Amino acid sequence: MQGLVLRSTGSWYKVMPNDAAHSVIDCRLRGNYRLRGNKQTNPVAVGDWVDYSMQDDGTGLILDVADRRNYIVRRATKLSKQTHVIAANIDLLCVVATIALPRTSTGFIDRLLATAEAYHIPACLVINKIDLYNDELWQIHREVKAIYQSAGYTVHEVSALHSTGLDSLRQAIQGRTTLFSGHSGVGKSALLNALCPDLDLRVGSISDWSLKGRHTTTFAEIFPLAMEGGATTRLIDTPGIKEFGMVDFERHELSLFFPEMRPFLSQCRFANCTHTHEPDCAVKHAVEQGKIPEERYHNYLNILETIQD
Numbered sequence: 329m330q331g332l333v334l335r336s337t338g339s340w341y342k343v344m345p346n347d348a349a350h351s352v353i354d355c356r357l358r359g360n361y362r363l364r365g366n367k368q369t370n371p372v373a374v375g376d377w378v379d380y381s382m383q384d385d386g387t388g389l390i391l392d393v394a395d396r397r398n399y400i401v402r403r404a405t406k407l408s409k410q411t412h413v414i415a416a417n418i419d420l421l422c423v424v425a426t427i428a429l430p431r432t433s434t435g436f437i438d439r440l441l442a443t444a445e446a447y448h449i450p451a452c453l454v455i456n457k458i459d460l461y462n463d464e465l466w467q468i469h470r471e472v473k474a475i476y477q478s479a480g481y482t483v484h485e486v487s488a489l490h491s492t493g494l495d496s497l498r499q500a501i502q503g504r505t506t507l508f509s510g511h512s513g514v515g516k517s518a519l520l521n522a523l524c525p526d527l528d529l530r531v532g533s534i535s536d537w538s539l540k541g542r543h544t545t546t547f548a549e550i551f552p553l554a555m556e557g558g559a560t561t562r563l564i565d566t567p568g569i570k571e572f573g574m575v576d577f578e579r580h581e582l583s584l585f586f587p588e589m590r591p592f593l594s595q596c597r598f599a600n601c602t603h604t605h606e607p608d609c610a611v612k613h614a615v616e617q618g619k620i621p622e623e624r625y626h627n628y629l630n631i632l633e634t635i636q637d
Contacts, residue, residue: 329345329347329379329380329381329382329388330345330346330377330378330379330380330394331343331344331345331346331353331355331377331378331380331388332344332346332375332376332377332378332550333372333373333374333375333376333377333378333550334352334374334549334550334552335374335547335548335549335550336370336372336373336374336547336548337547338370339356339357340354340355340356341354341355341356341357341372341378341390342354342355342549343355343378343380343388343390344552346377353380353382353387353388354387354388355378355380355387355388355389355390356387356388356389356390357371357372357389357390358389358390358391368401368410368411368412368413369410369411369412370412370413371393372390372393373399373413373414373415373416373548374414374415374416374548374549374550374564375396375399375415375416375417375418375505375507375550375564376393376394376396376416376417377393377394377417378390378391378392378393378394379391379392379393379394396416396417397416397417398416398417398418398447398448398449399413399414399415399416399417399418399447400413400414400415400418400421400440400443400444400447400449400507400509401413401414401443401447401575401576402414402443402569402572402574402575403574403575411575414507414509414548414566415507415548415550415564415566417505418449418505418506418507418564419449419450419504419505419506420449420450420451420452420500420501420504420505420506420507421440421444421449421450421451421452421506421507421509422451422452422453422454422484422497422500422501422506422507422508422509423437423440423441423451423452423453423454423509423510424454424456424508424509424510424514424515424516424519425437425453425454425455425456425472425510425511425514426455426456426457426511426513426514426515427455427457427458427461427465427468427469427472428457428460428461428465429457429460429513430511430513430514432510432511432514434472434475434623434624434627435627435630435631436511436569436572437453437476438586438624438627438628438631439572439574439631440509440510440572441453441481441585442574442577442582442585442586442631443572443574443585445584445585445586445587446576446577446585451481452481452482452483452484452500453476453481453482453483453484454483454484454486454497454508454519455469455472455473455483455484455485455486456486456487456488456514456515456518456519457487457488457489457514457515458485458486458487458492458493459487459489459490459492469485473485474621475621475623475624478588478621479586479587479588479621479624480587480588481587482500484496484497484500486519486522488515488518488519488521488522489515489518489522491522494522494523497523498523501523501561501563502561503560503561504561504562505550505562505564506561506562506563506564507564507566508520508563508564508565508566509566509569510568510569511568511569512567512568512569513568514568516565516566516568517565520551520563520565523563524551524553524563527551527563547567548564548565548566548567549564549565550562550563550564551563551564551565574631574634574635577631577635578635579602579632579635580600580601580602582628582631582632582635583602583603583611583628586624586628588619588620588621588624589603589611589614589620589628592610592611592613592614592619592620593610593611594610595610596608596609596610596611597609602632603625603628604629604632611625
């Protein structure tokens with residue numbers, strides 16, 4: 329039997345059969361599956377298609393995991409060599425960010441976007457909590473929006489609290505499996521509730537002393553939805569991410585995952601140019617001319633420093 333992993337709690341998995349003849353099945357992973365040299369902390373992730381067999385007690389036993397079309401992966405901890413797959417088989421990544429309460433750094437956004445580019449996952453930016461803006465925050469918002477629109481990303485400006493600006497986002501996710509990811513406190517769960525009120529996900533608050541979000545989502549989970557048009561729409565809610573450690577990147581390849589840099593790469597003198605110290609670098613020249621935003625270039629350099637040769 330085959331099914332889709334809707335939720336993972338570490339040792340048990342909620343699996344939805346693809347024949348829809350059964351309700352969601354509680355499954356365990358076959359013991360020796362973990363012994364295949366897998367460096368991932370979770371050999372089975374939300375979004376995986378798995379083969380399983382039914383057991384006498386009514387639970388399932390996962391026998392194998394189908395090849396993934398793509399996935400979003402990060403380093404499990406800052407110094408760990410293990411990786412953690414956030415979700416698999418994704419049609420769209422929505423990076424949920426906020427300009428205030430708490431402020432999302434563009435460095436964090438760029439790590440997620442570059443990872444999506446590397447794994448061929450379309451991505452967009454969702455800036456939440458626009459209802460909290462004063463004039464200063466609106467100015468910052470416009471600057472951030474311009475940076476990512478110039479790189480070719482769609483930017484959705486929303487207020488989950490007041491259900492503002494959600495029509496274009498609903499259209500973008502329809503018929504897709506969409507992963508919502510971002511820091512704690514940016515309003516991912518509130519946003520999903522606004523998009524589909526029947527979900528009724530628990531929503532947290534902002535810590536008064538740190539101005540950072542509190543975790544309300546403990547495990548990644550897929551919510552299959554019945555939306556207009558009849559196409560299968562699935563939303564993936566994830567726990568808030570404090571830091572996003574990138575893995576399996578090569579220094580000379582990183583610029584490929586910044587879309588606004590790609591038109592200039594062939595114009596550099598050196599084919600393996602890192603766009604740092606090399607002479608006749610077309611990327612650096614484009615930054616100087618304002619064709620590439622300085623903030624994105626600085627974030628590129630910061631990411632580059634973390635990549636080991």
